[in-house]
Amino acid sequence: MERVSFPPLSRVAICGGTHGNEMSGVYMVREMQKRKVDQAGSASITTVLSNPRAVDACRRYIDQDINRCFTDALLSAPLTDSSPYELRRAKELNAQLGPKGSQEAVDLLCDIHNTTSNMGLCLILYSVDYITLHIYKYIQSKMTSTPVRAIQLDIPLPEAYSFESVGKHGFALEVGPQPNGVVRADIYNMVKEAVDLTMEWLQAFNSGSSFEGGEVEAYTTERSVDYPRDPTTNEITAAIHPQLQDNDFKLLRPGDPTFLTFSGETVKHEGEELYPFFINECAYYEKKIAFHLAKKITLNFPSISGHSVSDGHF
Numbered sequence: 001m002e003r004v005s006f007p008p009l010s011r012v013a014i015c016g017g018t019h020g021n022e023m024s025g026v027y028m029v030r031e032m033q034k035r036k037v038d039q040a041g042s043a044s045i046t047t048v049l050s051n052p053r054a055v056d057a058c059r060r061y062i063d064q065d066i067n068r069c070f071t072d073a074l075l076s077a078p079l080t081d082s083s084p085y086e087l088r089r090a091k092e093l094n095a096q097l098g099p100k101g102s103q104e105a106v107d108l109l110c111d112i113h114n115t116t117s118n119m120g121l122c123l124i125l126y127s128v129d130y131i132t133l134h135i136y137k138y139i140q141s142k143m144t145s146t147p148v149r150a151i152q153l154d155i156p157l158p159e160a161y162s163f164e165s166v167g168k169h170g171f172a173l174e175v176g177p178q179p180n181g182v183v184r185a186d187i188y189n190m191v192k193e194a195v196d197l198t199m200e201w202l203q204a205f206n207s208g209s210s211f212e213g214g215e216v217e218a219y220t221t222e223r224s225v226d227y228p229r230d231p232t233t234n235e236i237t238a239a240i241h242p243q244l245q246d247n248d249f250k251l252l253r254p255g256d257p258t259f260l261t262f263s264g265e266t267v268k269h270e271g272e273e274l275y276p277f278f279i280n281e282c283a284y285y286e287k288k289i290a291f292h293l294a295k296k297i298t299l300n301f302p303s304i305s306g307h308s309v310s311d312g313h314f
């Protein structure tokens with residue numbers, strides 16, 4: 001693949017509190033604001049507490065999940081008196097950091113999340129974006145304290161629903177395990193290290209460094225699995241099986257246990273071999289998801305370099 005040259009990433013947003021009870025991002029953003037971090041080399045940094053009312057209430061959201069509000073359809077729908085708070089706030093954020101899909105949008109948006117699942121550090125990426133793939137490769141090569149993985153969502157930009165899709169390039173940092181409303185130093189440090197490495201990469205890129213292409217592994221969702229339920233009451237009748245619990249990204253084979261019913265029976269995985277993740281994520285009970293199942297894919301990407309305005313290309 002040929003080397004691809006990109007203009008500098010001069011406007012960057014670091015966001016947390018998109019889900020108000022995911023504390024790493026809340027404290028990371030507050031700390032950066034306290035220290036008045038607004039510059040990384042030549043790039044300007046904006047720090048944003050995305051859902052302040054949910055943060056105050058220490059809840060995932062007030063009216064609805066804001067991280068499902070950033071589709072073109074929802075962002076362009078008119079507000080009414082009965083519009084949910086998160087839809088109003090999504091429009092504000094889109095005005096501040098977007099508009100999504102436009103030249104005015106920030107160059108890079110990093111949105112910090114926590115999961116109650118044992119997923120280590122994951123970057124969630126939309127489609128194939130050479131910038132975010134290079135950041136992923138860089139973080140992965142430098143971080144030794146935890147596994148670093150990528151989850152690729154194959155969704156066209158207009159339908160992309162999460163906050164990071166507002167930036168020209170963007171990714172979510174999903175780090176766990178951490179209970180909702182709790183801040184753990186080990187998880188906080190993973191987030192801090194990933195944000196610092198992103199800034200380090202950005203400054204090298206903006207000063208004209210080249211980065212070798214290559215390939216990385218990523219996970220792409222095949223399907224989601226719900227808990228076993230009572231057909232009349234719809235209540236769940238089982239918990240994640242102890243042999244599956246905390247084994248995110250460990251290949252699940254046909255016949256492997258997935259659930260243990262409250263009456264003591266083991267439910268087994270059926271179908272093809274796939275990789276489970278977001279196992280027993282607290283926020284997904286209401287979404288009727290016990291875990292997702294993914295395929296592992298390989299993504300190839302070219303060498304890239306940043307060039308300054310003085311290169312004369314732009």
Ligand SMILES: [Zn+2]
Pocket residue numbers: 018019022112113114
């Ligand atoms: Zn979240």
